Amino acid sequence: MDRRQLLALSCAVSATLASRVGFAESPPPAAAGAEALALLKRGGVVLAMRHARAPGTFDPPGFKLGECSTQRNLSEDGRHQARALGQRLKAAGLTPAQVRSSPWCRCMDTATLAFGRVQAWPALGSPEGVDAATYAQSLDTLRRSLAEAARRPGEFEVWVTHMFVLSALVNTDTASAEGLVLGLDAKGQPTVLARLETPYR
Template sequence: MQGWATQNADAEALLRKGGVVVVFRHALAPGTFDPPGMRLGDCSTQRNLSDAGRAQARRIGEWFKERQLQPAAVRSSPWCRCMDSATLAFGTPEVWAALGSPHGAPETTGARHLHELRKALVTASARSGRFEAWFTHMFVQSDLANDSTRSGDALVLQAHQHANPQVLARLSVTP
């Protein structure tokens, strides 16, 4: 297994080349699931970023800025912890329901959303010289790529027509 510094160097090279999507799991938000009665659009009912999570999200943005890497698009789950992570890292994201956390049982991304994500990943993968940043949840990362990360870390993904998404690198910019 590669060390994090090597993984980050690989990820940086891939981002510079483009044709990839860097898929972040939202920054640190204490707890596991949202509380009962959670409502989208009302952050007071959701599990939110901690102070450490907000610092982690800002560090993500600093890492990209230090390397003069700017995503062509920033998309986020409609959950507050994802939108806040994206906003602190890069500015206001495009909110995209397909990146939303699954809810109910079983905890799997719906087939329609998974189809949307794969289609968008194929489209982004065909665009050399640019990359996108998506902010989502562990379950979505896992369902899309058969892999997931710690909070605030990312998978660098690529997919081609009729092929499963490939994890090309992992990115961890915070301790």
């Protein structure tokens, strides 16, 4: 999947969301945040979040996963966002059973700043530079892992990933450092149960 395809996907998702009649009827952020925290406390869900603010759109040509200096990285605002999110969950008495992240530095840093611990997971990685078959396999892995998490009441996982991954998984757009509480719908497919916006602007 190349950059033009990724940009087209992002624009299509945004246009779809804007055209939905019910989009403006979403609950106010405070109510949505309270609902998200309650769902995390109940467990059997995943908090899948987009990495915090990182200036730009794509990584520079020739970037390397093992070298943060070759990638887009968090801005100072992004680092504040990540810390604030972790503090919000801690204040609510919520501790994730597991924190997993895309291997990209901006995702790993978001997870580390927010939760102090993280496990790199290639399935959450950006589709940039990945062939379609590999990307499809990663999405299938995420769906199966979500189904497993749904069978564990009383605990939740955190996944830190990219906008394009979340768009492909649940057909929605996300802001920097925004979390989506994911569960399964009646057909056993991934669905967004609530949103948790970053507490830092």
